[in-house]
Amino acid sequence: MPRLKIAGLVADIRRDNPILNRQCADYLTEEAPDFTVDFGEDYIEREIEKEIRCDLSFPPAYSEYLAIYRYLCTRFIDYDGFLMHGSALAYDQNAYLFCAPSGTGKSTHAALWREVFGERVVMINDDKPLIRKIEGVFHACGTPWSGKHDLDRNLALPLKGVVLLFRGDHARIERAAPKDLLGQLFNQIYRPSDSEKYLRTIDLVGEMLESCPVYRLFCTPTPNAARTAFQALVQPD
Amino acid sequence: MKLKPGFILRKCGEAEIVVPVGANVEKYKNMMITLSGSARMLWDMLEKGCERADLVRAMLEKYDVEREVVENDVDLFLKKLTRAELLDDEGL
Numbered sequence: 001m002p003r004l005k006i007a008g009l010v011a012d013i014r015r016d017n018p019i020l021n022r023q024c025a026d027y028l029t030e031e032a033p034d035f036t037v038d039f040g041e042d043y044i045e046r047e048i049e050k051e052i053r054c055d056l057s058f059p060p061a062y063s064e065y066l067a068i069y070r071y072l073c074t075r076f077i078d079y080d081g082f083l084m085h086g087s088a089l090a091y092d093q094n095a096y097l098f099c100a101p102s103g104t105g106k107s108t109h110a111a112l113w114r115e116v117f118g119e120r121v122v123m124i125n126d127d128k129p130l131i132r133k134i135e136g137v138f139h140a141c142g143t144p145w146s147g148k149h150d151l152d153r154n155l156a157l158p159l160k161g162v163v164l165l166f167r168g169d170h171a172r173i174e175r176a177a178p179k180d181l182l183g184q185l186f187n188q189i190y191r192p193s194d195s196e197k198y199l200r201t202i203d204l205v206g207e208m209l210e211s212c213p214v215y216r217l218f219c220t221p222t223p224n225a226a227r228t229a230f231q232a233l234v235q236p237d
Numbered sequence: 238m239k240l241k242p243g244f245i246l247r248k249c250g251e252a253e254i255v256v257p258v259g260a261n262v263e264k265y266k267n268m269m270i271t272l273s274g275s276a277r278m279l280w281d282m283l284e285k286g287c288e289r290a291d292l293v294r295a296m297l298e299k300y301d302v303e304r305e306v307v308e309n310d311v312d313l314f315l316k317k318l319t320r321a322e323l324l325d326d327e328g329l
Binding site: 177178179182183186187191192193194195198199202203205206207209210 | 256263266
């Protein structure tokens with residue numbers, strides 16, 4: 001069973017999950033654990049119930065794999081971390097997070113960055129990055145739960161922009177007031193059922209939105225959309 | 238009418254949002270209601286309990302706008318709260 005270092009924290013995973021075992025090579029560590037991830041079968045049952053409510057059906061190993069992440073993300077809140085759905089990529093050691101409801105094209109957009117800017121673009125996590133405040137700075141962090149293409153790296157890099165994607169006729173980007181996008185941003189954030197952790201998540205999200213710029217990107221599935229976003233995010237001057 | 242118990246207001250960056258607490262989290266955690274200045278006043282009144290007419294009167298005293306506009310705004314706000322199942326007496 002693996003011991004993983006994720007977002008600067010060491011977690012002892014006490015579940016022998018074949019999917020996680022396959023994905024986690026980049027995160028293995030020998031360091032002393034900060035906490036343990038352990039739960040009974042009832043926790044997985046609840047995960048499966050949630051899937052049924054969302055009309056989803058996964059093989060048992062995949063439900064367990066997701067349950068481990070749910071447990072881990074709930075623990076991470078105590079360490080100023082939370083899960084935000086989106087595609088997080090790095091360019092020159094800075095992180096940018098692209099969020100949107102499923103099917104809008106965030107992975108496609110991230111792929112366009114790789115196509116246009118090549119190896120200077122590194123995928124941190126293409127689907128479910130952790131955002132963690134480390135020494136006062138919000139970082140986008142890789143984890144071995146990164147969506148269907150398994151695009152992730154064990155990195156924690158300062159978050160320099162949060163971008164909400166919309167489909168558009170032509171590529172256009174604008175700075176946005178976080179309060180205008182709060183509902184849409186919150187839809188992408190994992191909200192725990194525990195009241196204190198829920199409040200802590202809200203406080204962390206509020207702090208993140210004050211410390212890093214938020215954008216609306218109207219995008220097309222073309223390289224031009226990546227160039228438009230790049231200009232605003234990486235070269236604002 | 239009155240707000241159901243188990244909700245608080247929390248600053249989130251520049252916005253103020255309605256947040257479920259305790260046993261309400263599971264049921265209401267996907268709700269997202271942000272309050273602007275005037276909505277905040279209505280929220281405070283509803284927390285103590287009041288009628289629609291009280292809300293309209295308070296708004297008319299505070300803002301220099303037509304009664305029709307105020308009534309419309311109050312109704313919209315009450316509808317939003319009713320839809321989110323936040324009011325004890327749904328009132329509308």
